[in-house]
Amino acid sequence: MKVMTKNIFNAYFLILVAMLFASSGPGIFSLLIKEMEPCIGVMYFLIFGGLFSIIISIFQIWWNKINIKTYL
């Protein structure tokens, strides 16, 4: 029970950190990149963010030596 409560507390902390990172995008973009349309900026955000997520996931799969075929 104590472990579960601790896990939930840590999870709340992680979510707040994630929100803090996620919400910084529009502000930084509008202040530092002035020559670009926001719509195009969002496109680059998504492409780069997506690529990073895929690369990190593939790295995680490789690092943990997970046999992906068993889950397909």
Added chain:
Amino acid sequence: MKAHSATLTILIARTGPIFSVLLAAIILKEKIYKWHRLSISAFLCIIGVCMMTDSSHNFSQAIIIEPFIWLALMAAILGSLHTILSRDIQVKCDNKIPGSFLAGITLFIGGISIFLWLAMSEQISFELPTHYSSILLFWLGFGTIALPEIISLKAYQMANSLARFSFFDYFRPLFSISWVYLLSGNIQADFYQMLLGFSVISIGILSLNQKILK
């Protein structure tokens, strides 16, 4: 009318967390008790966001006139579906295959879709970013999209629940305003209005506790 519609569009896009809770109950089979308290919590959070974004306008007229509102609604639903499916992969693969894999693929497809849309429409001239901008965009993509996605999925895994954290999304406008204040030094909203909005959202989120989600 255009400004009012823009505010309403933002507000509708903010209904995403509500869809996340609903989809978590339907797709992830998360047990949610006391729906009435959940509704009150959602209502308080939306009121809090309204207070921050200052929206006192005619809703019915805006819905008829502005088609982008429906796009915002679709974005809210698809955004929550994206998170739910990423979590679903995590659950089905016993947390061994990272849900961020699917998240990454969907984000990438989203980016490519915007690229195709821009390429086909002649409204916005498409141009490549400068060297400085591309480096910044690269790190912004990592820091504001990929990293939060991975951290959030880790949090869902730790607490074994997604619905519990959905309403935390309502803190985003406040965090965004705070970031702008930190970076530029000027606040783009009324301080007391923000404080009131924050308090209402906090009450809404705190009422979404273990008594609702088991």
